[in-house]
Amino acid sequence: MSGDPNRRDFLRSAALSAATALAAQQGSSPAQPPRVELPIVPDATWDKAPCRFCGTGCHVQVAVKEGKVVAVAGDRAAEVNKGLLCVKGYHVGQILYGKDRLTTPLLRKEGKLVPIEWAEAIDVLAKRIHKAPERFAFYGSGQWTIPEGYAANKFMKGGLGSNQIEPNARLCMASAVTGYVSTFGVDEPYNCYDDLDHADVVLLWGNNPAEMHPVLFSRIVDRRIRGEKVELIDICTRRTRTSDQADHVMVMKPHGDLAIANCIAQQLVAGGKVATEFVEKYCNFRADAEPARYEKLAGWDDYKTFGTLMGKAITFADYKQMVARYTPEAAAEMSGLSVEQLKLLAARFADRKLKIVSLWCMGMNQHTMGTAINNLVHGVHLLSGHFGRPGDGPQSLTGQPSACGTVREVGTLCHALPGDLKVEDAEHRTKAEELWNLPAGRISPKIGYHTVLLWEKFCTPADKGGDVDTIWVQVTNPGQTMPNLHKLFRAKEKHPEKFLIVSDVYPTATTELADLVLPSALWVEKTGVYGNSERRTQQWTKMVPPPGQARDDLWQTIAVARRLHDLGHPGMKDKDGKFLFHLADEKGGAVPIWEWDSFYGKVDVNEKLYEDYRRFTTIKHKDVAPYRELVRARGLRWPVVQKPDGTWAETPYRFVEGIDPYVAAGKGLQFYHSVTKDDRALIWFRPWVPPPEVPDGDYPFWLDTGRVLEHWHTGTLTSRVPNLRRAMPRSYVEVAREDAAALGIRTGDLVLVETRRGKLVLPAWIDGRGKCPPGHLFIPFFDERQLCNVLTLEAHCPFSKQPDYKKCAARLRKAAPGDVKP
Amino acid sequence: MAISGLVVTLVDDVPRAARAEAAIQAAGVFTFGEPIGPRRPVVLETASVEESRRWHEWLSALDGVAQVDVAFVSLEEEGEDER
Numbered sequence A: 001m002s003g004d005p006n007r008r009d010f011l012r013s014a015a016l017s018a019a020t021a022l023a024a025q026q027g028s029s030p031a032q033p034p035r036v037e038l039p040i041v042p043d044a045t046w047d048k049a050p051c052r053f054c055g056t057g058c059h060v061q062v063a064v065k066e067g068k069v070v071a072v073a074g075d076r077a078a079e080v081n082k083g084l085l086c087v088k089g090y091h092v093g094q095i096l097y098g099k100d101r102l103t104t105p106l107l108r109k110e111g112k113l114v115p116i117e118w119a120e121a122i123d124v125l126a127k128r129i130h131k132a133p134e135r136f137a138f139y140g141s142g143q144w145t146i147p148e149g150y151a152a153n154k155f156m157k158g159g160l161g162s163n164q165i166e167p168n169a170r171l172c173m174a175s176a177v178t179g180y181v182s183t184f185g186v187d188e189p190y191n192c193y194d195d196l197d198h199a200d201v202v203l204l205w206g207n208n209p210a211e212m213h214p215v216l217f218s219r220i221v222d223r224r225i226r227g228e229k230v231e232l233i234d235i236c237t238r239r240t241r242t243s244d245q246a247d248h249v250m251v252m253k254p255h256g257d258l259a260i261a262n263c264i265a266q267q268l269v270a271g272g273k274v275a276t277e278f279v280e281k282y283c284n285f286r287a288d289a290e291p292a293r294y295e296k297l298a299g300w301d302d303y304k305t306f307g308t309l310m311g312k313a314i315t316f317a318d319y320k321q322m323v324a325r326y327t328p329e330a331a332a333e334m335s336g337l338s339v340e341q342l343k344l345l346a347a348r349f350a351d352r353k354l355k356i357v358s359l360w361c362m363g364m365n366q367h368t369m370g371t372a373i374n375n376l377v378h379g380v381h382l383l384s385g386h387f388g389r390p391g392d393g394p395q396s397l398t399g400q401p402s403a404c405g406t407v408r409e410v411g412t413l414c415h416a417l418p419g420d421l422k423v424e425d426a427e428h429r430t431k432a433e434e435l436w437n438l439p440a441g442r443i444s445p446k447i448g449y450h451t452v453l454l455w456e457k458f459c460t461p462a463d464k465g466g467d468v469d470t471i472w473v474q475v476t477n478p479g480q481t482m483p484n485l486h487k488l489f490r491a492k493e494k495h496p497e498k499f500l501i502v503s504d505v506y507p508t509a510t511t512e513l514a515d516l517v518l519p520s521a522l523w524v525e526k527t528g529v530y531g532n533s534e535r536r537t538q539q540w541t542k543m544v545p546p547p548g549q550a551r552d553d554l555w556q557t558i559a560v561a562r563r564l565h566d567l568g569h570p571g572m573k574d575k576d577g578k579f580l581f582h583l584a585d586e587k588g589g590a591v592p593i594w595e596w597d598s599f600y601g602k603v604d605v606n607e608k609l610y611e612d613y614r615r616f617t618t619i620k621h622k623d624v625a626p627y628r629e630l631v632r633a634r635g636l637r638w639p640v641v642q643k644p645d646g647t648w649a650e651t652p653y654r655f656v657e658g659i660d661p662y663v664a665a666g667k668g669l670q671f672y673h674s675v676t677k678d679d680r681a682l683i684w685f686r687p688w689v690p691p692p693e694v695p696d697g698d699y700p701f702w703l704d705t706g707r708v709l710e711h712w713h714t715g716t717l718t719s720r721v722p723n724l725r726r727a728m729p730r731s732y733v734e735v736a737r738e739d740a741a742a743l744g745i746r747t748g749d750l751v752l753v754e755t756r757r758g759k760l761v762l763p764a765w766i767d768g769r770g771k772c773p774p775g776h777l778f779i780p781f782f783d784e785r786q787l788c789n790v791l792t793l794e795a796h797c798p799f800s801k802q803p804d805y806k807k808c809a810a811r812l813r814k815a816a817p818g819d820v821k822p
Numbered sequence B: 001m002a003i004s005g006l007v008v009t010l011v012d013d014v015p016r017a018a019r020a021e022a023a024i025q026a027a028g029v030f031t032f033g034e035p036i037g038p039r040r041p042v043v044l045e046t047a048s049v050e051e052s053r054r055w056h057e058w059l060s061a062l063d064g065v066a067q068v069d070v071a072f073v074s075l076e077e078e079g080e081d082e083r
Helices: A005-027 A089-097 A118-131 A146-160 A174-184 A193-197 A214-225 A241-245 A256-270 A276-282 A291-295 A300-306 A316-323 A328-335 A339-350 A370-384 A403-409 A426-435 A451-458 A490-494 A553-567 A605-617 A627-632 A722-727 A737-743 B014-027 B049-061
Strands: A045-050 A059-065 A068-074 A106-109 A112-115 A136-140 A165-167 A201-205 A231-236 A248-251 A283-287 A312-314 A356-360 A393-396 A470-474 A499-504 A516-519 A528-531 A536-540 A681-684 A701-706 A733-735 A750-754 A759-766 A776-780 A808-814 B002-010 B030-032 B039-046 B065-074
Touching (some): A005 B039, A059 A089, A118 A516, A146 A403, A231 A241, A256 A316, A256 A328, A256 A370, A276 A370, A312 A316, A339 A370, A356 A370, A451 A470, A536 A627, A553 A605, A722 B049, B014 B030, B014 B039, B049 B065
Parallel strands (some): A733 A759
Antiparallel strands (some): A283 A312, B002 B065
């Protein structure tokens, strides 16, 4: 093929036209409508899809020829990425074609995984659940499509009457959820990426968008290239590629962010720079306890004894007293920043003419005080009035393509129901039962186990309280991502009575211990809907067939539900005796969507389930767009409300009069799900406390883990892309030059990193991709051969239950021959 | 054979930008499109994806280049993944 000169000419021409169009678009003003012509690839058809990787929600155009993806291009009609793609995004087509795709169901027999037929696989799985549904759990992710997550949620909560469903998103954005809920009374950002086009200052709180959200970062870089002034302030624990572009790099001690935020508040209060009119009109103050309680605060364990998610009302005088101790001098000691840096931050917030965007992701969320720091960052924006204007507000980013859409909105968490409803609330359960046509009382009020506890129960024998014995994992890889892996995953090996089912596309650290493996369809091998970090719901349509016998996760869930129905499980019927996932064709006849041949047939199962789900979203003003609108659009940001002329309008900014249709006239800003029921947001005080594990004489280093540009999360997909794998073939530990010199370590030397939970041998990289300060180590978690989570700590935020992967105590030395496995 | 469409954005320092542009032209593996302000649409054509990646890194590190964006990549001509 490569020898055909005509073909090469075509591809060359396609590449040049795409690059020229993108260059033209980058140079145009943001308001200019984009050009949407596509490159010419002979005999290929193009269609749109959101990228499969992070939570940014870029759209790609995908070229398909003879049942195979042959090219991708950035989608110039997409507002999110305006034609740009990052290095992962432009290789996204290749994730489908790794040679080791799982293509047939596998059942462990006599210790070996052997191929079986789908019918047997579904039967084994269904019977396992039928035997003890109360001991079964479903574990998914923010990579579930919205229909997949919705079906799993309905299957568990509406079918089995169990709330034992959790997503891996508990590990990545649960603290953002509790932060939003306890500040605004309702989850998810009020703002959107448009802010990046308007901000004067972009403040990064432990966030590295140059590598993790490169397309969003490009929007900032692009503004600077156009000559606009955008100040970039990077608050970090190690220098990254983002730091290279920053105007101010502020390297803090781990957990220092709490002190920094409180110090900004202290300076605003002490300096008379509180936005008094804004605060009096739109805010109330909140804390866990009265001021005196914080005076005798003894640390994180003590804080857990009195801290609560929703806290209690305090006065401004109380608040002033609480933040008073966070003077720049005191906060410098706690945070590691200089007094000058802390004053600079406060000065930016004190200037009402500036527009300031705060961005964060895992740095603030994977934190034992994750909810607290989320509250505090919202708080400094509210206190200073930097809120509600384009380019002026706090925004969390997410790491998965549908952490917002499928987890937060569909409610695939152990306490939630679709549409931001809660299982504990009797009215909410009644509403869900009504919408699902279930008998009263089907939905259990009992909250299930959060992720860390769920896996602990699974890895514990029944006679010691381990009351979960079967877990079905879809679209995630807990064998690599759980903290303290020996305890929370690998211990399963010791308990043959526990049964692990894994639906995935490639072999992973999780399938390694699985008893049943189900091959899944991936990305454009199926139809789907995702929801990104800015409330944008995005649809795509199946373009190519999955390989071998791989099938949609959605089909798998429905097939198991149907098998349970046939086995006589009463929960698989609604109150009229119809199958839980009953779908009818145009003539009213039931369509057997549990049969693979009928799944993509007479009805669009994804559309039907999405529309079923959409009814929930209007309850709390999160109205997602109709499916047919999404088919036409490059995503729409909810609430999407129909206008008198019949068209549908999205909402770039919630709570803002004139933009959000649910804000009453004359209100300005209206937090209509306010905790205090008075349309006000809450300005919280939360204390700085040291983290639960800090370096000491035995373990003198801080250990931090995270991601790299080339790989997405556990590398299951990106390690199958030759270009990405070659660019970043294996994991490493970043070591500061001073520490390396003291320990006689050179780049490339194998070193042993050890914590109280495990040890790992891997090569050292001195002043490499990132630059750690002395006493700090960093290991990326993408490498399945180097499971860095054997080292990490399962301690988690008391409210969000999200573990802290960013800080624990470790020690380091050159590896000895006996440390290295043959 | 690997073919990519890239957008190279040059810095606003004219002498440095000119030196970078000259270096890119001299490399012999890039075909230039019409310049648009500081942006240069280019096609990178190499024998392998590995070589393509090396050139991409070279571009990114070149003094006078502010940014390299990818607009298009052909997957059709790449070899099978050995994994």
